[in-house]
Every structure is written in structure tokens, then in C-alpha cells.
Amino acid sequence: MSESKIAKLHEGLVNKDFSCTELTKKYIEAIERDNGTLNAYVTVTADTALETAERVDKKIADGKDIGLLEGIPMTLKDNISTEGIRTTCCSKILEDYTPIYDATVWDILKKDNAVLLGKTNMDEFAMGSSCETSYFGGAKNPHNVNHVAGGSSGGVASAVGGNIAVYGLGSDTGGSIRQPASFCGIVGLKPTYGAVSRYGLIAYASSLDQIGPITTNVEDAAIIFDAISQYDDMDSTSQGRKGAPVCRNLKNDIKGIKIGIAREYLDGVRDDVRTAVEEAAEVYKSLGAEIVYFDLPSLKYALPVYYIIACAEASSNLGRYDGIRYGYKAENYKDVNDMIKKTRSTGFGEEVKRRILLGTYVLSSGYYDAYYKKAQNLRGTIISAFKKAFEICDVILAPTVPMTAFENGHAVSDPVETYLTDICTVPVNICGLPGVSVPCGFGSNGLPIGVQIIGDSFTEAKILNAAWQYENAANKFKSTDFGISI
Amino acid sequence: MVTKEEIMKIAILSKLFVADDEIDKLTKDMGEIISFADTINNAADEGGDFDNINNLSNVLRDDEVVPSFEREKILQNAKDSDSGCFLVKNIMK
Numbered sequence: 001m002s003e004s005k006i007a008k009l010h011e012g013l014v015n016k017d018f019s020c021t022e023l024t025k026k027y028i029e030a031i032e033r034d035n036g037t038l039n040a041y042v043t044v045t046a047d048t049a050l051e052t053a054e055r056v057d058k059k060i061a062d063g064k065d066i067g068l069l070e071g072i073p074m075t076l077k078d079n080i081s082t083e084g085i086r087t088t089c090c091s092k093i094l095e096d097y098t099p100i101y102d103a104t105v106w107d108i109l110k111k112d113n114a115v116l117l118g119k120t121n122m123d124e125f126a127m128g129s130s131c132e133t134s135y136f137g138g139a140k141n142p143h144n145v146n147h148v149a150g151g152s153s154g155g156v157a158s159a160v161g162g163n164i165a166v167y168g169l170g171s172d173t174g175g176s177i178r179q180p181a182s183f184c185g186i187v188g189l190k191p192t193y194g195a196v197s198r199y200g201l202i203a204y205a206s207s208l209d210q211i212g213p214i215t216t217n218v219e220d221a222a223i224i225f226d227a228i229s230q231y232d233d234m235d236s237t238s239q240g241r242k243g244a245p246v247c248r249n250l251k252n253d254i255k256g257i258k259i260g261i262a263r264e265y266l267d268g269v270r271d272d273v274r275t276a277v278e279e280a281a282e283v284y285k286s287l288g289a290e291i292v293y294f295d296l297p298s299l300k301y302a303l304p305v306y307y308i309i310a311c312a313e314a315s316s317n318l319g320r321y322d323g324i325r326y327g328y329k330a331e332n333y334k335d336v337n338d339m340i341k342k343t344r345s346t347g348f349g350e351e352v353k354r355r356i357l358l359g360t361y362v363l364s365s366g367y368y369d370a371y372y373k374k375a376q377n378l379r380g381t382i383i384s385a386f387k388k389a390f391e392i393c394d395v396i397l398a399p400t401v402p403m404t405a406f407e408n409g410h411a412v413s414d415p416v417e418t419y420l421t422d423i424c425t426v427p428v429n430i431c432g433l434p435g436v437s438v439p440c441g442f443g444s445n446g447l448p449i450g451v452q453i454i455g456d457s458f459t460e461a462k463i464l465n466a467a468w469q470y471e472n473a474a475n476k477f478k479s480t481d482f483g484i485s486i
Numbered sequence: 487m488v489t490k491e492e493i494m495k496i497a498i499l500s501k502l503f504v505a506d507d508e509i510d511k512l513t514k515d516m517g518e519i520i521s522f523a524d525t526i527n528n529a530a531d532e533g534g535d536f537d538n539i540n541n542l543s544n545v546l547r548d549d550e551v552v553p554s555f556e557r558e559k560i561l562q563n564a565k566d567s568d569s570g571c572f573l574v575k576n577i578m579k
Binding site: 097098100101233236238298300301303304305307308315319322323324325326327329333335336337339340341342344345348353354356357358360361362364370371374375378381415416419 | 488492493496497499500501502503512515516518519520522523524525526527529544545547555559560562563564565566572574575577
């Protein structure tokens with residue numbers, strides 16, 4: 001039976017089985033013990049966590065009601081701005097940057113008395129699939145520390161999978177929530193573009209970026225999504241959640257729903273992953289769903305389209321790092337231009353520089369039409385293809401990643417080979433759709449495999465319900481040797 | 487195929503230095519990445535116009551004066567500031 005960890009802890013707090021301070025201290029001790037191995041956190045905020053815990057304990061002692069998220073220890077990816085708490089994007093260029101405002105998502109959760117344990121590791125500027133482009137070194141997989149946690153939200157996935165946080169918020173530009181969730185055997189939701197405010201999320205590719213939850217179970221992802229999916233006038237692309245809170249629509253019968261599988265999603269996928277996804281389809285059949293196979297030929301262009309658009313937007317977004325207003329500044333220079341160049345060349349890591357160069361290239365005179373314009377045009381084609389697919393099915397089932405977690409060091413050696421592993425996750429970002437990754441078994445090497453459920457825009461309720469039904473019927477979550485046991 | 491000269495030109499536009507010992511590897515990596523990006527040129531131009539995703543439209547607000555951040559706060563992340571301004575080397579003589 002699938003069970004919400006947040007609801008269980010909430011009950012424990014309300015029933016006074018333990019105090020919020022006791023719970024928070026347990027997590028802080030677990031971080032002190034395990035973070036040296038997992039490298040999930042880059043900043044631990046024990047003091048503010050305990051202050052919040054004390055506030056929650058006082059409320060409970062005073063006999064006041066507490067909300068579901070109050071007093072629950074959690075974490076944020078280090079590209080989500082936190083006022084007064086260093087936010088580095090895991091880059092040397094922002095190593096000592098302290099935001100003067102909160103991201104809207106953190107503003108919401110902070111008001112709910114969420115207990116922030118610290119900020120978690122990520123690929124530098126969210127550019128990577130292994131967390132290893134982080135200036136602070138990569139986060140490790142709690143199922144096997146010789147393997148990566150995935151990326152770019154590797155720290156959140158490592159912390160949640162290793163139970164040194166109950167849940168966390170990550171960001172997903174091309175799979176950065178779903179891929180590490182898949183690698184670490186947990187749940188990751190990338191919401192519809194516009195459902196969650198991006199205000200205060202340090203930008204990578206603004207037309208693709210979206211904040212979402214990483215949790216151990218589907219119900220927790222629904223709880224967090226309901227909390228953070230609010231319209232925000234600080235984000236000009238914000239729309240908020242459409243319809244009732246998704247939690248109310250979990251646990252609905254899925255008899256008769258049509259689940260689509262695009263054959264192209266299974267091309268080139270490793271055998272054990274393909275088998276696990278096909279087994280998930282069988283579980284759905286046993287729950288009364290109908291499986292519909294279809295073709296999605298434009299999917300083969302999704303990856304180059306993604307990399308062209310993401311890098312083009314990144315080259316523009318990262319133009320702001322000039323050493324003048326915030327962040328690292330080079331010391332010895334001739335003039336302003338020399339200072340900016342030296343600051344950027346020393347402050348950015350190799351992968352970030354590669355993506356800025358690629359983005360500048362595809363936007364430069366003579367190449368714009370062949371790359372950027374063509375990619376935008378194909379983006380339209382891919383969006384239309386998905387819209388058509390949703391005329392014949394309710395949700396789409398696909399692998400999250402074509403393989404299980406890479407060995408440490410493997411991803412950094414060959415950039416193009418690593419880009420190819422994002423094939424199953426990028427289409428969702430290109431089309432602005434919601435997608436959730438749920439654990440669906442273990443590979444031949446014993447590492448977790450994830451299955452992805454994709455829906456049409458603003459159908460989080462539908463995909464999370466389908467995900468919950470699968471999880472409830474075939475729970476593949478396995479706890480690790482790390483963190484605290486609850 | 488992308489050339490060293492093109493990489494150097496792009497680096498100038500990106501305000502990045504490329505060290506002499508980095509240029510060969512970078513040209514090779516960029517060459518591979520760009521030939522990967524080239525695969526989109528095999529795609530037929532179906533005229534699938536991309537306007538925006540999820541039918542988003544610009545949200546405009548009334549032009550009202552609202553409180554903003556204090557100057558001091560904004561300057562606290564700058565490495566060099568003077569008299570309430572960001573400090574840079576003089577641009578003009």
C-alpha cells in the first residue's frame with residue numbers, strides 16, 4: 001500500500017509522538033553522519049531549521065492546528081533563491097552570493113513553516129546529467145555510492161533517496177527532476193510550464209525551466225504540487241494550477257483509461273529498462289487500463305532541438321554574470337572588458353562555457369536560420385505531434401532514462417554521449433507538458449529504474465492519479481542504508 | 487566542420503577567453519556537438535510554427551510605483567561599490 005510520508009510525520013507531530021525539534025535534530029544528525037559520503041548538501045542550515053522547529057512546537061503546545069507541511073524537514077536545490085542563505089548554483093561564479101529575496105516557491109513553503117535543512121548540490125547552473133559539473137563535486141547515489149545521483153537536481157534526489165530530507169524542490173529544464181529521481185529510485189514531478197512560479201529560480205533556459213517536487217512517494221509529490229502551484233504576478237509566464245487540488249483526485253479508479261506508448265521512446269533503451277517499462281504497462285492492464293501503441297516520428301529531433309534552444313537561452317541568461325553586481329570578480333585586469341572576460345572564464349566551469357559557446361554560435365549571424373530558427377520551427381512540430389497523441393490516449397507511458405545511474409566519472413568524459421541519455425525526458429520540456437517519474441524496478445546492476453507518465457498541459461491530477469495507482473499496485477520503492485528510518 | 491577561428495570568434499562574442507591549451511579540445515568537442523545539432527537539418531520544414539507553449543500571452547500590469555529593494559541591500563553582493571553605486575574601472579578617458 002502506498003503511503004504518504006508527509007502525512008505520517010504530520011500525524012506524529014499532531015499526536016505528540018515526537019516533537020518537531022526532535023525530528024529536525026534527527027535529520028541534522030543524519031546529515032552530519034551521511035553527507036560526507038553522499039555530498040547531497042552544499043549548505044546546511046541547522047540553526048534556522050531548529051528555529052522553525054521551535055516555532056512549530058510552540059504552536060502545537062498552544063493547541064493550535066498545524067498545516068500538513070508545517071514542521072516537515074525538507075531541502076531546496078541550490079538554484080532556488082533563499083533570502084539570507086547563500087545560493088550558489090554550484091558555480092564558482094556564485095560561490096559567495098546571498099540572495100536578498102526569496103523565490104516564490106520558498107516564500108510559500110516558508111510561510112507554511114517548512115523546515116529547511118539546507119541547500120542541495122546540482123550540476124553547475126543545472127547544466128548536466130550527473131551532478132558532476134558541480135563546483136563542489138557530484139552527489140552520490142544512495143543505492144550505490146560508486147554511481148552518480150543523476151542531474152542536474154542530484155543533491156535533492158540523493159538527500160531524499162538517502163532519507164536525509166523528507167522531500168525537496170528541484171528544477172527541470174530537460175529532465176533534471178525526473179532523471180535523478182529515476183536514478184535514486186524515488187518520485188520526481190516536472191509540472192506543466194507555468195503551473196509553478198519561476199520567480200527566484202536562477203535561470204538556465206527560461207522557456208523550459210520549471211520547479212517541481214522530488215519525494216519518496218506519489219502522494220507527497222501531489223501534496224507539494226498543490227502547495228506551490230499558485231499564480232504569481234512576479235512571473236510573467238505564471239498561470240498557477242488549473243482545477244481542484246490534485247490530492248483530491250488521487251486514488252481514482254483508472255479502469256478504461258488509455259495509456260499510450262510511443263514506439264520511438266523504446267528505441268535504443270537498455271533491455272532491463274525496456275522490460276521494467278513493459279512490466280509497468282502490464283500492471284496498468286491488470287488495473288483495467290488499455291495500452292495503445294503509436295508512432296511519434298518527430299521525437300528523433302527532440303534532443304538537438306532541446307540543446308539548441310536551451311543553450312541559446314542560456315547564452316543570453318548567463319550574460320548577466322559580469323563580476324560587477326554580484327558573484328565572483330577577477331582580480332587583475334586591464335579594463336572593464338578584460339575584467340568581465342577574466343571573471344567569466346575563471347568563474348564558469350567547462351560545461352557551462354561549452355553551452356554558452358554553443359548558444360552564441362546558434363544565435364550568431366549566418367547560423368541563426370539554420371539552427372535556432374529551424375529548432376523553434378521543429379519545436380512547433382513536436383508540440384503538434386504530442387497534442388495529436390493526446391487525442392488517442394489519456395496519458396503517455398515511457399522510460400524516464402534509457403539506463404540506470406552512470407558510474408562516477410563516466411558522464412564527464414564524453415559530452416555528446418551524455419547528452420543522448422536525455423532523450424526520454426527533453427520532449428516534455430520542449431512541449432511544456434507535465435511528467436512524473438515513478439520507480440518501476442531495478443536493473444541488472446541492482447540500481448533503480450524509473451517509468452515516466454506524461455500528460456497534456458495542466459493534467460497533473462490525471463498523471464499523478466495514474467502514477468499513484470501504479471505505485472499502489474506495484475510499489476518499487478526501496479529504502480537505503482542512509483538517513484533516518486521512520 | 488567548425489574551425490578554431492570560428493571558436494575564437496564565438497568566444498569573443500561570449501566574452502570568454504579560450505586558452506591556447508584548451509582550443510584543440512574545445513574545437514573537437516564543439517565540432518561533435520554542432521554535428522549533433524546538424525541532424526535537425528534532415529527534418530522536413532513542416533512549417534509547424536512555434537508561437538508559444540500552452541498558449542501563454544504576455545501579462546502586463548498597471549504602471550504603478552511599488553516599493554522595491556533598498557539600494558544598500560542591492561549593493562551588498564557587489565565586490566566593489568562606492569557612494570551607492572557599483573564600481574567599475576573607467577570606460578572613457
